[in-house]
Amino acid sequence: MRSTRASIGKAAKTFLFGLLLSGFALVGGASAQTRDVVVFAAASLKNALDDAGAAWMRETGKRVTVSYAASNALAKQIEAGAPADLFFSADLDWMDSLASKGLIRPESRVSLLGNALVLVAAKGSTMQVALQPGIDLAAILGNDRLAMGHVDAVPAGKYGKAALEHLGAWAGVKDKVAQADNVRAALLLVSRGEAPLGIVYRTDAVSDPNVSIIATFPNESHPPIVYPVALTKDSSNPDAVAFLAFLRSDKSRPFFDKQGFTFVGKATSGS
Structure with a gap:
């Protein structure tokens, strides 16, 4: 009798354990699906x-x-x-x-x-910049900084550097660049007034009411933005x-x- 009871008890425990495993599997499956x-x-x-x-x-x-x-x-x-x-x-x-x-x-x-690459300034800025070959952007900046994404890694920074090189302006501004971790961080430097100019995507400029687009880089000045x-x-x-x-x-x-x-x-x- 004891042996029979023990077998029944063991079978019951095995059945309950199986139900628990099935429950966990169902829950796990639902989580994976949702x-x-x-x-x-x-x-x-x-x-x-x-x-x-x-x-x-x-x-x-x-x-x-x-x-x-x-x-x-x-x-x-x-x-x-x-x-x-x-x-x-x-x-x-x-x-x-x-x-x-x-x-x-x-x-x-x-x-x-x-996307398009643009030069932005704080809202209300009276700065005027013509992005054409030979531009002396360093003189326009004076002692101030140019906000950009990291020029060796962040895509917007790489596009920006390529565009400035194409226009002949990179050598003059490379020591004036405030490099940010991403394009939105560069935008924020201009939006907060910490940099008078920044290079960002057109879509970033549209997203921030505190900046204005003052010029657009020519498409041929940088690789296509894809x-x-x-x-x-x-x-x-x-x-x-x-x-x-x-x-x-x-x-x-x-x-x-x-x-x-x-x-x-x-x-x-x-x-």
């Missing part, structure tokens, strides 16, 4: 991408979590194993860097957006595929148009 889509995106995308993510959530009930920083910093985080589903870069170089290491899904990659986006190799979130499709669709276009981006990739009609 977890946020994690996007690593260039800082200059913030306003437009926040709006696009909110629209997608209203449509699908799914959430997007975005980490904004300079593209170089985000690429290095992904390389170090950070769990991102999508990488949305402000230039081709950092996407190429991840691609060369096999860290994105090449079939998902698309060059989606374009924003590629791709799924990361390790992403297993099916919602990330759906959100990428949404970003490529005409449903997301108004949010990027509003901020001054141009579409270089063909929008699709689906979501």
Whole structure:
């Protein structure tokens, strides 16, 4: 009898343990299916991408979590194993860097957006600058600083340096540059009055009411500004595929148009 009771008790415990494991599996599965889509995106995308993510959530009930920083910093985080589903870069170089290491899904990659490079000053500034070859930007700055992203890593800083070299102004201003961690940080230096001039994207200037665009760099003065986006190799979130499709669709276009981006990739009609 004791043996029979012990066997029944053992069987009951085994059954209960199995139920607990099944419960954990169900909970874990639900979490995996409903977890946020994690996007690593260039800082200059913030306003437009926040709006696009909110629209997608209203449509699908799914959430997007975005980490904004300079593209170089985000690429290095992904390389170090950070769990991102999508990488949305402000230039081709950092996407190429991840691609060369096999860290994105090449079939998902698309060059989606374009931008323009501008010179900004604080709102109400009377400074006038003609961005043409031979410009003496150093004389215009005097003892002040020029705000830019880091010129050797941050895409906006790299574009800015290339443009100044093209115009023959880099040698004169290179020791006057206040280098920031990302383009939004450079914008903030001008917005707060800590630098009289800054080089940012047109879309950044549009986002800040405390700055004005005083000149636009000629397109031929720097490499084309292209924003590629791709799924990361390790992403297993099916919602990330759906959100990428949404970003490529005409449903997301108004949010990027509003901020001054141009579409270089063909929008699709689906979501």
